[in-house]
Amino acid sequence: QVQLVESGGGLVQAGDSLRLSCAPSGRYAMGWFRQAPGKDLEFVATISWSSGATYYAEIVKGRFTISRDDATNTVYLQMNSLKPEDTAVYYCANGRTATMSSSDYVYWGQGTQVTVSS
Numbered sequence: 001q002v003q004l005v006e007s008g009g010g011l012v013q014a015g016d017s018l019r020l021s022c023a024p025s026g027r028y029a030m031g032w033f034r035q036a037p038g039k040d041l042e043f044v045a046t047i048s049w050s051s052g053a054t055y056y057a058e059i060v061k062g063r064f065t066i067s068r069d070d071a072t073n074t075v076y077l078q079m080n081s082l083k084p085e086d087t088a089v090y091y092c093a094n095g096r097t098a099t100m101s102s103s104d105y106v107y108w109g110q111g112t113q114v115t116v117s118s
Contacts, residue, residue, distance in 0.1 A: 006092045009112030016116070017080045022092030022109060024073040029098035031105055032066060032077045034088035034114075041102050044090070045077060048098040055098060060086075082116045090114050 008020040022030065031046035045056045045066040054066050065078040075092065090112050093105035 004092050004094065004107055004109035006090060006109040006112040009090060009114045011115045011117065012082055014083055014116055014118050016082050017078070018082065018114060020077040020079065020090055020092075020112060020114075022075045022077075025068050025070070025075045026073055026094065028094035028106075029096065030066075030068060030075040031093050031095065031098070031100075031102075032075075032090060033093060033102055033105075034086075034090045035111075036088040039088075041091075042088070043100040043102070046098040046100065047075065053098060055100060057100070079114070082114075084116045084118045086114060087116050088114060 004022055006022045027049050029048050032044040033041050034044050035041045043057050047054045047066045047068055063081045068075045092109045094107050095105035
């Protein structure tokens with residue numbers, strides 16, 4: 001795949017929710033990463049292609065949920081109880097395995113901005 005497209009970002013208040021979408025998902029593990037100004041790219045969540053196993057960064061566990069819909073080749077990131085520190089550009093990427101390392105992913109989207117105000 002040569003292009004992934006994320007959507008669903010926006011400006012919300014702390015405590016609000018957003019649902020990000022990314023397509024196409026295809027026969028890949030799909031990962032969500034984020035990057036805030038002055039910070040390194042940060043792992044958020046990933047989901048495998050075959051088993052659907054999911055893995056989350058500790059900082060988002062219990063608040064974020066990653067899922068995929070094979071009928072539409074779309075992966076989602078449901079973000080609840082958003083905090084100002086969640087503000088970042090969120091990127092979707094695909095890879096051969098569901099890992100937390102950005103280097104394991106092959107194709108990346110352009111990112112979608114999530115801004116959480118206090």
